[in-house]
Amino acid sequence: MAHEAAGGQGGTERSERVGERGVVSSRRCSVLISGVSVAGPALAYWLGRYGFRTTVVEVAPALRGGGFAVDFRGAAHLQVLERMGVLEDIKSHGTGGGAPLSFIDAQGRQLASMPAELAGGEVEILRSQLSRILYEHSLTPPPGAAPGGAPEYVFGDSLSGLTQTADGVQVTFERGAPRTFDLVIGADGQHSTVRRLAFGPEEDFVSHLGYYVAAWDLPEDAGDLGARQVGYGEPGRLATVGRVPRRDREPGYTGESFCVFAAEELSYDRRDLRSQKAAVAAAFEGAGWRTPEVTGSLGGARDLYFDSISRVDVPTWSTGRTALLGDAAHGATVGGMGTGSAVVGAYVLAGELALADGDHATAFARYERKLRPYVTRCQEGGRGAGEFLAPPTQEAMDARNALLNDPSALAAMLGEGQALSAAIELADYPSLVEAAAAAPPGPWVGGGYGRREERVERQAREAREGQGGTAPAAGGAK
Numbered sequence: 001m002a003h004e005a006a007g008g009q010g011g012t013e014r015s016e017r018v019g020e021r022g023v024v025s026s027r028r029c030s031v032l033i034s035g036v037s038v039a040g041p042a043l044a045y046w047l048g049r050y051g052f053r054t055t056v057v058e059v060a061p062a063l064r065g066g067g068f069a070v071d072f073r074g075a076a077h078l079q080v081l082e083r084m085g086v087l088e089d090i091k092s093h094g095t096g097g098g099a100p101l102s103f104i105d106a107q108g109r110q111l112a113s114m115p116a117e118l119a120g121g122e123v124e125i126l127r128s129q130l131s132r133i134l135y136e137h138s139l140t141p142p143p144g145a146a147p148g149g150a151p152e153y154v155f156g157d158s159l160s161g162l163t164q165t166a167d168g169v170q171v172t173f174e175r176g177a178p179r180t181f182d183l184v185i186g187a188d189g190q191h192s193t194v195r196r197l198a199f200g201p202e203e204d205f206v207s208h209l210g211y212y213v214a215a216w217d218l219p220e221d222a223g224d225l226g227a228r229q230v231g232y233g234e235p236g237r238l239a240t241v242g243r244v245p246r247r248d249r250e251p252g253y254t255g256e257s258f259c260v261f262a263a264e265e266l267s268y269d270r271r272d273l274r275s276q277k278a279a280v281a282a283a284f285e286g287a288g289w290r291t292p293e294v295t296g297s298l299g300g301a302r303d304l305y306f307d308s309i310s311r312v313d314v315p316t317w318s319t320g321r322t323a324l325l326g327d328a329a330h331g332a333t334v335g336g337m338g339t340g341s342a343v344v345g346a347y348v349l350a351g352e353l354a355l356a357d358g359d360h361a362t363a364f365a366r367y368e369r370k371l372r373p374y375v376t377r378c379q380e381g382g383r384g385a386g387e388f389l390a391p392p393t394q395e396a397m398d399a400r401n402a403l404l405n406d407p408s409a410l411a412a413m414l415g416e417g418q419a420l421s422a423a424i425e426l427a428d429y430p431s432l433v434e435a436a437a438a439a440p441p442g443p444w445v446g447g448g449y450g451r452r453e454e455r456v457e458r459q460a461r462e463a464r465e466g467q468g469g470t471a472p473a474a475g476g477a478k
Contacts (some may be wrong), residue, residue, distance in 0.1 A: 033056045035326075038130060039326030069126050074417075084137065115414075127339070156175065184321065187265075209386055215304070232290070310330065316368070330372075334386070335467075350429070352367045
């Protein structure tokens with residue numbers, strides 16, 4: 001196991017936090033996060049900023065490479081990234097939006113074109129790059145953050161058991177020694193281990209939507225296969241290739257492939273790369289154009305992202321001292337704005353935990369109440385992603401191409417996505433938490449959280465008015 005950035009050994013303590021407004025008492029909970037993709041390190045950043053002692057465990061031996069591009073779109077996504085201080089870094093490492101994807105026939109002739117902004121949002125970046133940026137950012141808390149807030153990262157391990165008690169969660173690991181934490185957060189994706197251990201088997205919460213996706217970097221000997229940004233489709237399957245301009249200087253980079261195919265649920269080992277490659281190759285057997293070259297390139301691929309297009313629906317996102325975040329709670333593999341929703345969710349969850357001052361039950365309830373309507377609407381966008389990319393019939397393919405060739409229809413689709421991604425008002429949690437830290441202790445306990453929040457929001461509003469500011473109320477979008 002690889003350990004980085006010293007963290008706590010569990011338990012709860014009282015400590016003094018030093019900020020710009022002086023010394024205040026702060027209750028520091030120990031939190032275990034499972035998953036180091038997007039939601040996990042984003043939550044670790046915010047919890048560290050607020051003074052929580054955080055440990056993040058990841059089954060992979062290191063940060064994962066490969067994967068396909070993910071995107072952010074709309075005011076809510078960009079607002080959270082800006083408040084984290086990572087927006088410019090993400091832009092500088094983004095794909096640059098790329099070129100439109102041309103849907104072609106077996107002779108390579110264009111049938112339709114999908115604009116880059118439809119697939120890539122306002123900011124697009126490879127998932128592996130995003131994960132690295134969030135991970136590195138979480139290790140460097142901003143000025144004024146509570147001391148000791150940098151998380152501990154544990155790679156090459158996974159949870160094997162959870163036992164909740166009145167005072168904490170006793171956790172056993174596949175490799176490491178047992179430990180106890182105040183809270184456990186499952187940010188470990190669609191196939192969440194935390195969800196399985198604390199909530200029940202995967203089949204109770206994950207619905208297969210009839211498609212699979214695969215993405216990998218083309219090997220060095222792929223020649224000109226990725227020279228054009230094209231997608232060749234047949235009923236129920238689509239193979240695309242292309243290059244990200246900003247990666248052209250990477251040694252050995254020749255392009256990448258993204259494939260979608262229809263299939264009933266497959267039985268395979270998610271940790272066995274060979275069986276996953278075999279499943280992709282079998283799905284495209286007999287396909288035309290240069291598809292045999294595409295699937296043939298799998299042999300030299302070092303990494304592969306492979307998963308079903310599924311939807312995750314968990315009736316309640318928390319149980320006792322354990323809660324779910326991101327795809328573990330509300331996943332939609334493709335088209336459901338899952339990456340942006342995960343970052344927004346991490347922001348809301350951390351903010352509510354910080355304001356609750358140890359009342360995790362209240363924080364979990366408020367987090368879910370504020371986020372669930374938003375992510376549920378976003379999930380609906382992913383329900384038809386597989387059928388849009390790889391329509392099941394030739395007639396459906398022709399209809400999809402006609403839609404893409406209609407400028408007014410494209411404009412409507414882009415507008416709908418923008419409106420959907422922005423359909424949430426975000427509290428200014430950093431300011432609220434700072435105001436709460438500066439506020440004198442009140443007579444509230446447990447159920448008094450609402451009175452405390454009201455007092456803090458009033459103080460924050462009065463402080464802004466005293467400085468001549470015209471910022472919106474803390475509960476609204478900034």
